[in-house]
Amino acid sequence: MLGGAKEITLGVMGGGQLGRMFVHAAQRMGFFTAVLDPDPHSPAGRVSHHHIQTSYTDPDGLARLAQVAQAITTEFENVPAPALATLAHSRPVAPAAASVAIAQDRAAEKAHFVRCGVPCAPYAVIETAEQLAAVPASLLPGILKTARMGYDGKGQARVRTHDELVQAWSAMQMVPCVLEKMLPLQLECSVIVARGSDGSCVNLPLQRNLHRDGILAVTEVYAGNVPEALEARAIAAAKSIAQGLDYVGVLCVEFFVLDEADPAAAGLGGLVVNEMAPRPHNSGHYSMDACDVSQFELQVRTLAHLPLVQPRQHSPAIMLNLLGDIWPEDGSGGVPPWNDVLALPGTHLHLYGKLKASRGRKMGHLNITGPSIEAVRSTALQAAQILGIDAF
Structure with a gap:
């Protein structure tokens, strides 16, 4: 799918620095580029041929991206997976919405690692008070992480005792979490x-x-x-x-x-x-x-x-x-x-x-x-x- 004299546009959901460097690489290879990002000053949007300045879930914005781009990717993992699924109805999307959705949920992610036979730290999923009470002592001390929307160390707390675990989960508004055993x-x-x-x-x-x-x-x-x-x-x-x-x-x-x-x-x-x-x-x-x-x-x-x-x-x-x-x-x-x-x-x-x-x-x-x-x-x-x- 190289363009040359023919205009072929690659789209990217997200306008941060990773999108900017993708845009530069695509342009160097002769592609036109389109970025969907709500920020008028987004790093990728400012250097792309097209900047669709809407939210990631805006139906009109998604339709415009699908209209201008022949294939679409993403530059950050928290782009709404349903938006990628919508785009996939009319254009190739890589990675697929299902893959991104798994990466957005620590519990689903760890289950996938286990299915693939790849070792991960011993862990427990905490979504209810009953699951919290059932956490084995062998997982402490541990790190409590929100199942969704955590990055760069955010949405995490180190806990040494069960009381600290209870307090940390409460401080996280009792959202679904994963407790990982702290390892050397x-x-x-x-x-x-x-x-x-x-x-x-x-x-x-x-x-x-x-x-x-x-x-x-x-x-x-x-x-x-x-x-x-x-x-x-x-x-x-x-x-x-x-x-x-x-x-x-x-x-x-x-x-x-x-x-x-x-x-x-x-x-x-x-x-x-x-x-x-x-x-x-x-x-x-x-x-x-x-x-x-x-x-x-x-x-x-x-x-x-x-x-x-x-x-x-x-x-x-x-x-x-x-x-x-x-x-x-x-x-x-x-x-x-x-x-x-x-x-x-x-x-x-x-x-x-x-x-x-x-x-x-x-x-x-x-x-x-x-x-x-x-x-x-x-x-x-x-x-x-x-x-x-x-x-x-």
Whole structure:
């Protein structure tokens, strides 16, 4: 489905930074683009050929998107799944509404992991007072998470005792939740796969991640960042999860690597799945500068039924997430010292076109590439120091 002289438009539900980078990748390959997002200043809407400025459930907006776009994807997991189902009546939609709906519900998501034979943390679903009372002591201490609408660490509470669990569930307005047993974590990692409608599936290398306050801060990707056997298991698990959904599109699966010496990790095999995101992911941003095919080009290829090739990483890479915290707070309208950062070798700055910086808001990312992970880490630490980001 390549256009050339013929206008072919790819649509995306959501106008955030992931949509913006998808739009750029699609345009580079000759496609026209359409974005549906209510924000008149949405990062993706501002660079797209078409910006349909309506809510995600507006029937007229959905009809306009289906009219202008030949195929449609999404850039965030909380887009209403029924809206995707509506679009699918007249246009190819990838990922499908059913896949997105599962990713939107932690209980359904974990049940899917179990069906695919992929280990996850021991858990209990809490939707009623009876289920709350029946929670076994073996799940404590644990983390209580709302079943829906949680992201970047929101909608979560750590609980050590049953009394704390009761209080936390009450504070969450007694909405459906999942309680996960707290496990001894050694590190966090993720795998991004792209699966086509023909069942072909490729993957990016395993990404080693550092989160701070529930938000991804640093991703490191290089040969040997985790043991080879563990990487192979994580990739196989991610592909199994995608296949179990009959998934089409780009999917990120996040994992916990456990400290197997701790008795609490017994019987879990050292690796458990945490959650999945039915879209490109922050941890895959390094692929824009360190791989021959980025996660966003993979998203375009899956949507446009183009061949999927196994991406190759040509440089070790580190990605630093750039939050609004590093912008000056004095109201001067100043920006971080980009000149000093870009004077460092192998730095690649990606800003998202957001008009206002605020604490915790994702404003951009910095990719660092180089001939060796030692050189890349040295440069990344220098960049972090310049920007006021904590060392890692």
